[in-house]
Amino acid sequence: MKHLLSAADLDRDAAVSVLDVAEQMAATQQREIKKLPTLRGRTVVNLFYEDSTRTRISFEAAAKRLSADVINFSAKGSSVSKGESLKDTALTLEAMGADVVVVRHPVSGAPHRLAHAGWIRGAVVNAGDGTHEHPTQALLDAFTLRRRLVGEDRGDSSLGQDLKGRRVAIVGDVLHSRVARSNVLLLHTLGAEVVLVAPPTLLPVGIGSWPCTMSYDMDGVINGDHGDLDAVMMLRVQQERMNAAYFPSAREYSRRYGLDAKRVAALPDHALVMHPGPMNRGLEISAEAADSARSTIVEQVANGVAVRMAVLYLILSGENS
Amino acid sequence: MSSAQRATDPSGTSPPSPAVSPAAPAPDARAVLEAAEISRALSRIAHEVLERNKGAGGLILLGIPTRGVHLARRLARRLAEIEGTEVPVGALDVTMHRDDLRRQPIRAIGATNVPAEGIDDHVVVLVDDVLYSGRTIRAALDALSDLGRPRAVRLAVLVDRGHRELPIRADHVGKNLPTSQLERVRVHLSEVDGEDSVWIEGGS
């Protein structure tokens, strides 16, 4: 693949191969020598217009483990804060010989422009654009789900497997969530069923055509109204949304849509609790839920490096690059 | 995953192709080794390995995916028959250490399984089906050095077809096959392809 801009860029086979390659990458990360020479001589630029220590470090670690050169460009205090346009920044990166630009930007579609406007020749990986998509997050979520649900179920390797027949609930501010959009697309591609749970104000108009179902009733979904759940993915809810009247108060949101201990207990025994981070403990997710044995929140972060290594490998190796 | 499973979406993504393809040989192909000869060659290699090593002590066989792994397992069985001891067998994928990634279609990454004892202070015998330019083995040596420090590394191959580009040689060879660079050498193994044979195709 030339670019990774949206989870829709991957069909089932491509998605499974990313997960399989990520398994191999994860295996190398268990060794004493974690570094591989695979991308030696290639240059990866992290172009982050939004503060995000977690994702940037994950991409940086992934690139360095594959021996690529990494250049970090963050917006604060840079030429961007002095008004430099995306185009001019891109032209500078092209002049520096970037093979791939990993970009996080507050405006939906910025990575798309970067990839298609003709400013750079390298590949573009979307690390989160506005409220549009965050494909590598969806990939690491799928990787985590596959390892825990398919790998453990079968008692053997999950290689070559997808998530057919699994059911995942995504709960929270879907309207503003790039993680939700990417996950709905990717989980569907991998054969899973998705149910979105949110108050009506936080679901987009035009969601009817999405490959998923939806419900305003959190308890109903947890109790299996849409079928037994294999995982619940909680989305971060921003406090600012209260001021824009998306919901009346944090307390009411938490009461109706928060994942507390009671709701966790009502889940099927094997069901997982996921969260892309960072969490608002006490708002969308309680401390008990976040710290329970079903929670994959910490391993999602670790899996992120292996998945991003796989993405960089698949983008930068092969005849297309 | 087989090369038959190609993506059809417009963004042009496709799954990585395997390093070998289990397709039928071309019409102009000629068989150069049949099942019986392959079996004899493996038995001879097993004896050579034991002779060189003065027994089975400290040996570890690592096959290079895909077919090298099956050959390594067969070799291990013969060693066990002859010496009466189990020799550990594993797999060593070298894709991530290759120097020609950009010039090939994307390769799937195979599994690397190192036996529990590790390779430190052991004699590692790398096993592969065809030795050609030597670049795969160079990558294997790099991959090995990330896993530990063997006492010695040896190489056993079913077929040596010449045209080395690096100073690499096999310690144990099933058959020397002079070929032209226009020809392709195909190895079939029953575990993968349903039967045992070696073919040369193309060329003149």
Add this chain to the structure above:
Amino acid sequence: MSVYLLRGVSPLGAEPVDLLIRDGVIAELGTRLSAADARVIDGAGLVALPGLVDLHTHLREPGREDAETVESGSRAAARGGWTAVHAMANTDPVADTAGVVEQVWRLGRRSGWVDVRPVGAVTVGLGGERLAELGAMADSAARVSVFSDDGMCVHDAVLMRRALEYVKAFDGVVAQHAQEPRLTENAQMHEGEVSAALGLTGWPAVAEEAIIARDVLLAGHVGSRLHVCHVSTAGSVEIIRWAKARGIDVTAEVTPHHLLLTDELVRTYDPVYKVNPPLRTADDVAALRAALADGTIDIVATDHAPHPVEAKDCEWGSAAMGMTGLETALSVVQEAMVDTGLLDWAQVATRMSSTPARIGRLADQGRPLAVGEPAHLTLIDPAAVWDCDPAAMATSGRNSPLRGRKMSGQVVATFYLGQPTVLDGALNEPVELS
């Protein structure tokens, strides 16, 4: 030389005739005309329309001369077959005083390519708080009769009522840019399936329809004329149809791009498709075409909105809204309405010349092609096919969503005050006005 013999032109698509222009008027109409002193123009295959009148253009001067000037915009208008354009008031400074509108009017006269009619702002600085001096602008040399805060909506109900009432004194009309601001904060594109998938803040159709519904009721209540700018939704069409059926004096315009393009184009995230009101769905396009055909929508107006290159060569969220249109409007109308059988050329003339002239109270424009009438007309070759190349246009704006497209129908000549501003498909000479 001010005698032109147009041979064999088809007036409004009817049987070919010869048309003689002398001293600024149509002097003769007939077959086998001759005039010794005339410059002869071969009109075989050409359709003659009265000079087009655009009720909605942005000439950007004063203040944004990096995007367009009265001169460059006028040239673009002439090339597009227009003989009059109404220059919207959202300049810098805003055209909310007699001084600024007279400046724009004088710049237009000095350029001499088209009749530039300045539009006066409804509120001071487009701020939506206080009425601008509408009377002073009406009385000025610019003789403003169309008032609009276009770019912004006059969203305060009381202010809109006052404006509708006030302009009655001088037969003015308020042209409303219908956009409820609170429902469209930071809106980027039409709110629907595409916006949900692309993660862009939506501009719901109801934000346009709710304002139109309120305004037609207000206009009915106070007995005023109302004009609705750039109608873009099927729902808006329904409301206007209802209002007209009740006898409310409302007129409406549609842009060429809303007759042709949908929000599916936004999937490319290319800001050339970013416009206000936004591109909407295929159903909306169909409803707008039907409405223009049956007269619910009265006219086509370009909302020509040029921008400097850097305002569009960036990511969507940072890009300016607007598309150019003066030089492509007629081709788009031919493709969307004439070639599809929805309109004939006589009806195009009504919708692009005579009705806009009537709404803007331009007595001498949009006149019939008859002896004694002012010679404002345009000759079109419907069979011509040309490539849309923004770099080859007279407008300074390169932001045309039609770039690279094959366009049907081309303006071969434009006559303003009886003189050819465009001849043989290219700009000729402006008119010297005293």
